[in-house]
Amino acid sequence: MELSLSSSSSAAVEVPHYFLCPISLEVMRDPVTLATGITYDRASIERWLFSDGHATCPVTRSALAPHEREATPNHTLRRLIQAWCAAHQVERFPTPRPPLDSCRVAALLDEGRHGGKGNEVAALREIKAIVAESDRNRRCVKATPGAVEFLVSVVTKHSSTSRSTSKSSKHADQDADEFLEEPDSPTSTSSQEEDALSVLYSLKPSEKSLAQILEKDGDFLDTLASVLRRPSYRSRTYGILLLKALTAVMEPARLTTVSAKLVQEVVRVVVDRVSSKAVRAALHVLCRLCPWGRNRVKAVEAGAVAALVELLLDEGGRRVTELAVIVVDHLCGCAEGRSELVAHPAGLAVVSKKAMRVSLAATESAVRALHAVARHSPTPAVLQEMLAVGVVAKLLLVLQVDAGERARVRAKEMLKAHTRVWKDSPCLPAHLKASYPC
Template identity: 30%
Template sequence: MATTIPPLFRCPISLELMRDPVTLCTGITYERKSIEKWIADGNSTCPATMQSMPSTDLVPNLTLRSLIHSFRSSLTKDGRQEEEGCEILGAVTIRRLCSSSIGLAQELRSVRKSLIKQQQKMSPQLREDLMAAVMAVLESPSSSSEIVEEALGTILFLMPTTSSKNADDHDTLTRLARSSTAILLSRSSSTEARINAASIVEKLASADCDLKLQLGSSQPLLVALVGMLASESSTTGKGRRNSMPRAGLEAMRSLLELRRNRARLVALGAVHRVIELLPELGSRSCTELGLSVLELLCRSAEGRDSFAGHELGMFAVAKKMFRVSTLATELAVSIIWSLCKFSSSEGLMRKRAVDANTFERLLLLLHVDCSAATKQQVYELLKFLRQAYSEEPCIIAAPDQALPAAVVPIYPRF
């Protein structure tokens, strides 16, 4: 069991156990190396309090150093190994990755398994050094497809989850974006490598808005992602069903959050590909993912026009309104509502909605617990489709009845 390090023993900058604590004129204590680097970078404020420092003199905190020394001495052998094991592992790993190309795939697999156990103890510097070493392996012309596959899996673990303002980190992520694009386009890439590359694209687009714009501007990348939805192999060698289409959908969903990327993906046939994929998505999460991508695509006029060009699109969406999940129901209703209200072919869309038995499904939704926004869309859709049922007034007792006042009107999202 790991020994808990008292917060006062950690440096406010590196968050690691201090070895040489020094105190600034502001009264805050730091690790000497960390604060010296802070001052050398030209900063004139205290990192913790952001107060101006009239003096940059560093005074050794002998009392705290003595306490930390006693704390270190009290650690058991196992405790010391657990505290420093991650750093030792990282140093050894980096040397191995940089020194030889023999057995790299096995080495990368071992690295990933070991790092999963040490994740909480990994310092930012170690993560950065490991990322640089694995990136060098990934970009090496001599790396086999197996090594590339394992390197991508390791990078997925090492990638930051949030955007970084550090210029070096941004450069690394930009290089990673180029490498992932190349792997997705390469015919020699394995299925697992392409899945990992698409997952990296999804993480990059989610973490950095500039990279989202850069990735969305790459026509070859978008072509590769759309192509993943029509992959003949929906199950990888490791038995994960729908892994290839799912990875492509996740990457597309992240890119579609940027409005300008929607028209680009629509032009490449993304709408038709998602429609044709929907019946094959067996799991709840995959179905929700497919519907969310389709809903984002249909927020644009180009997406709605493309949807109208697919005769079976309305049937595919209407079939997912029930027996999947509440989220799937709300997404399906939102897609149909958008098509019937804002499509340039709204008459055709309403006719197809009637043919797909959407009217009956909407009536059932009146008795289902769903969000106020979805209820509003259901009421509006029933008004759009009631003319086809005008000969059966019993279905809607008061066709001109106003919508409930409690329901807030919904406007199209662009």
């Protein structure tokens, strides 16, 4: 590799190969050495190990135990690189700051807990800036005892203040998804609650930490319901992402007892289209909640069926469509859900449309939802509508393609159960009558 001189000379100098990171092939700014003896630039090796999830040395391919993944600064090589840069008049890299340690984080946490409101704000903003700086810092904060608990306490304390009953307005947070892709500015004017939620999102607490949050604060789910009522789309996005992580570790007994208020706010995230990430997270939460207790009915009463049908009509991404169909399937497990789906002018049509060309999971869920309607609500009007909007044609198509055995069985069962209404109807195209099961 050659670097141009910084002087007026146009000559180039050859960079010693041992100054180059084996991953980026660029001069190392902060060289660190793994237990295998290979030196890398800190940013490159931390990205390899922690962001990309590898557990091996890139050069030797040797497996690294968890304690071997923390690299040791190579001060000697760093000084050689800096001296070489100075001697050859090329860009000189500044000496990196000492890496963050748990003592500094613990001091900030103590300051935030016991130093009054001003100190809490300052400590929270500094923790936020530290986490945004590097993946190593994020892991250090996450590993510091009490860090997650402090952030949860901030969210809990401020959830009961500054409540607004105004309808969410997207103009304040138009780029919620883009905002989540990049670290927040430490100088932003966001609230303490939003700052704490953003850091919690960045830390990605372990299942054990999430379980401890629920165990220590029995009302934390209601706290998140308050967060989801905020006018700030950013706070709501962070809140629903945290709720998604929490529901993934909750036991069925706890899922059964969630409040109608929480379910309503989850549905509102879908209704308001807070952000694509928030909508996906809300659908995941509904998938997790709906099989338990009366959560189906709570979701239906909150307007979930209409919200999901509108979402499906908007032709969202494949994953959003799949999740929405799965939730519709869950809601059709109760009479209220089936009634709402049939009552919506586009309900049966859009569900049958999504029965194909999305995924096998979507096909199975869509057919199961239609099967529930045809089995439990087969009024003459409903059967005629299923024929008119193309549901019957889609069921015949399911029999002809590789749509999964369970979907095929349910489709055939529906078609046979309502043969007298559908088979000889003039609404059914002639070319499909030949494939109608006997």
